[in-house]
Amino acid sequence: AQSVTQPDIHITVSEGASLELRCNYSYGATPYLFWYVQSPGQGLQLLLKYFSGDTLVQGIKGFEAEFKRSQSSFNLRKPSVHWSDAAEYFCAVGDNYGQNFVFGPGTRLSVLP
Amino acid sequence: DTGVSQNPRHKITKRGQNVTFRCDPISEHNRLYWYRQTLGQGPEFLTYFQNEAQLEKSRLLSDRFSAERPKGSFSTLEIQRTEQGDSAMYLCASSSIPDDYNSPLHFGNGTRLTVT
Numbered sequence: 041a042q043s044v045t046q047p048d049i050h051i052t053v054s055e056g057a058s059l060e061l062r063c064n065y066s067y068g069a070t071p072y073l074f075w076y077v078q079s080p081g082q083g084l085q086l087l088l089k090y091f092s093g094d095t096l097v098q099g100i101k102g103f104e105a106e107f108k109r110s111q112s113s114f115n116l117r118k119p120s121v122h123w124s125d126a127a128e129y130f131c132a133v134g135d136n137y138g139q140n141f142v143f144g145p146g147t148r149l150s151v152l153p
Numbered sequence: 154d155t156g157v158s159q160n161p162r163h164k165i166t167k168r169g170q171n172v173t174f175r176c177d178p179i180s181e182h183n184r185l186y187w188y189r190q191t192l193g194q195g196p197e198f199l200t201y202f203q204n205e206a207q208l209e210k211s212r213l214l215s216d217r218f219s220a221e222r223p224k225g226s227f228s229t230l231e232i233q234r235t236e237q238g239d240s241a242m243y244l245c246a247s248s249s250i251p252d253d254y255n256s257p258l259h260f261g262n263g264t265r266l267t268v269t
Contacts, residue, residue, distance in 0.1 A: 074257055083157070083159075083244060083260035083261050084258075089257050141186070142198070143195035146193070
């Protein structure tokens with residue numbers, strides 16, 4: 041079974057600063073990796089996904105993530121954070137059959153003006 | 154694409170009562186998932202349907218929980234004899250089956266259950 045860790049429970053950055061949210065996964069085969077964002081009281085919105093190919097994937101809202109097999113990581117980055125990016129961010133790993141998705145505990149992002 | 158719809162958005166009930174939630178997935182999606190999310194945690198898998206067949210259930214899904222998807226379209230999640238520990242956000246998600254056997258989940262806005 042797969043698992044996901046997100047080492048940072050809460051991160052605070054200033055508006056305009058760069059951002060990196062960490063995600064490490066455990067899965068015996070090639071993982072399918074996702075980042076979701078959740079605003080308070082809302083469902084989860086997909087930011088980006090990695091299935092295969094180029095290990096640097098681009099997503100919505102200016103986010104990108106890099107898959108590093110050697111480090112079992114899929115870190116999320118954004119070069120310049122906006123106040124509207126304040127939310128909870130979840131990394132998830134799916135199995136090869138698209139049947140089992142496991143989510144990390146989330147990282148809460150706060151943005152200072 | 155009208156998105157995944159969940160009703161109700163909020164439900165407050167007294168301990169011991171039964172509750173039922175409904176999820177309407179994206180119309181062309183044949184996979185439907187239920188997740189539970191407690192405060193400060195990521196979503197935890199409860200159960201999964203492919204069309205009308207319930208293919209997997211988590212150990213989190215005690216015998217007080219039952220889910221159905223009778224015609225392979227909408228789904229219901231019922232909790233009998235609710236307990237305070239059932240208080241959580243219940244999220245529904247759907248996906249399709251593409252050629253590569255994987256597809257991201259599309260989530261609804263959830264039903265927040267409060268058991269008093």
